[in-house]
Amino acid sequence: MVGTQHAARILVASNRGPVSYALGDDGELTSRRGGGGLVSGLSAIGPDAEAVWVCAALSDGDREAVRRGVGEDGVRMIAVERPVFEAAYNGIANSVLWFVHHLLYQTPLEPVFDEDFRGQWASYQAYNAAFADALAQEADRGAAVVVQDYHLSLVPAMLRERRPDLRIGHFTHTPWAPPDYFRLLPDDVAEEVLGGILGADRAGFLTRRWADAFAACCQTLLGATVTTTPAGPEVTWRGRTTRLGVHGLGADGDFLRERAHRPDVAERITALRAETGAGRKLIVRVDRTELSKNIVRGLLAYRQLLTDRPEWRERVVHVAFAYPSRQDLPLYRDYTAEVARLAAAINEEYGTPGWDPVLLKVDDDFARSLAAYRLADVALVNPIRDGMNLVAKEVPVVSDHGVALVLSREAGAHAELGDDAISVNPYDIRATAAALHTALTLPDADRAARTKRLADASTALPPSRWFLEQLRELQG
Known part of the structure; x- marks a missing residue:
């Protein structure tokens, strides 16, 4: 004791x-x-x-x-x-x-x-x-x-x-x-x-x-x-x-900015760029495979985007980090398996020799998550329901060139970030696909201004x- x-x-x-x-x-x-x-x-x-x-x-x-x-x-x-x-x-x-x-x-x-x-x-x-x-x-x-x-x-x-x-x-x-x-x-x-x-x-x-x-x-x-x-x-x-x-x-802005610029993160950025291909837009999500995180509907919305907007094929990659959670519970194991199955199905349906539409990673790697944060053109945060969701707050803080946030109205973070995010009903696949298109086409100046306001709001009450x-x- x-x-x-x-x-x-x-x-x-x-x-x-x-x-x-x-x-x-x-x-x-x-x-x-x-x-x-x-x-x-x-x-x-x-x-x-x-x-x-x-x-x-x-x-x-x-x-x-x-x-x-x-x-x-x-x-x-x-x-x-x-x-x-x-x-x-x-x-x-x-x-x-x-x-x-x-x-x-x-x-x-x-x-x-x-x-x-x-x-x-x-x-x-x-x-x-x-x-x-x-x-x-x-x-x-x-x-x-x-x-x-x-x-x-x-x-x-x-x-x-x-x-x-x-x-x-x-x-x-x-x-x-x-x-x-x-x-x-x-x-x-x-x-x-x-x-x-x-x-x-x-x-x-x-x-x-x-x-x-x-x-x-x-x-x-x-x-x-x-x-x-x-x-x-x-x-x-x-x-x-x-x-x-x-x-x-809120997010710990000082820690995140310092940690996101260490050498191991720079190495992950190089690796991610090699895997996704130069010049392509990146839609990033980082979640545990928790049932409430809504990863499956996020993948379905991305598939709908590729169906409705064929101009994005070979021009965008969905970088999905889905880190296993509560795998001792059968329902969670089944959900994790469904995430992997659907990602593979999208790659099989739409992929070309030089392009995998989905890059799915299931091994937890914080440095790689920060690398994805920095590179993201769009952050997809679409939980069914979430107390807060710190990912929505962390991505704008470390973004290199500005990020468009597609955010579920059922996330607690929406109360603070909703004005500068692109809001979605987490159950609506078609509307989420449309929101992804809007986010991908957001003018640079608008994206930069939104990112600045999102970062300020996200760090208003840091953990300490x-x-x-x-x-x-x-x-x-």
Whole structure:
């Protein structure tokens, strides 16, 4: 166990932590630091802030590190029993809550909330309780605790019972479902999720739309009172009031610009140009093969573009980076396979000896992603539904010659970037194909002006400020 009991003044709780461990064949443990907004935020508050990060042991290496008592100062890693973790993480968080918030269910067949579900839900409760216990142990009196995301929806209320002296915040990184969809959940489960977050003093969301949806669920399903105040909406339920806040996570412009001009990215640019051919326009997408990212419909729209606008044949390449995600779930494996099948079918249908219409890459390579960002003439970001979508914000920041952004109106980023993007209904193939044509033909001056405004909006709240703003609001 790392950390001194009742010592931390600032605590973060998340499923994935800032460090991970790998177990070598020789039995040696090696650690690797992660990045992201929370890491930046905790770094920004300084080493004397007495902060602790509570996270889960995800890998075998992580679990071995916990068993041996290996760790880093300021990190408390929890090793929940693997069957409990798998049921909580894959069974509930990723296969129920994620599906509800992203409106992904095919309702004639799913969801089915049977006895297997009830067993998984008990594991989700136990997983959240383990976090609440660890936070209660680590926190100094009156400390500020910031709980992250849908994996830990129940933690605020559980922690409130254990430590009513704490200032507790929760931040949701996903969209929030509207009441009619959220109530697909069993009534008791829906109440427990909403009530769990309402255990916080403050609940944060990426956009006003998601915050309003949460408030509507509380009002409709719980009978809670929603009040609008000068400081923002408040939800009152069972005698407690939770303030709602909006913090639109932005791109880390300084990091991206520096990282995008390192030698390894220059090497990837040369390689991509060789693969796509000189002088061709590039439509770029960079995504995980997550069901909500809508990669298949993006490929269908590109095929429609080649059908409707034959003048683009041999003049454009769709560079699609689709990095595998959640491959331990059969539905995700099937989706990944469909992405590969459709890309191959488009190349077979339209390709010529000197031109592959689609360049699909499935091996994760951050330097290559940045190279594609820099080269993109068009960025295609068409999720079915997304809490924010940082790719939409990152591409304009590092673009070499200006980029046209084709952006789903269902992405959270659309609230900030919609005026300078080309908006699409993510389900409409014909309209998305037309938007791609518009983007490809955008005049240079218009493209440059839009890119500048998109980059400015995208970096308005960089990760460190995003975290510090939440902390300030919670402590204020």
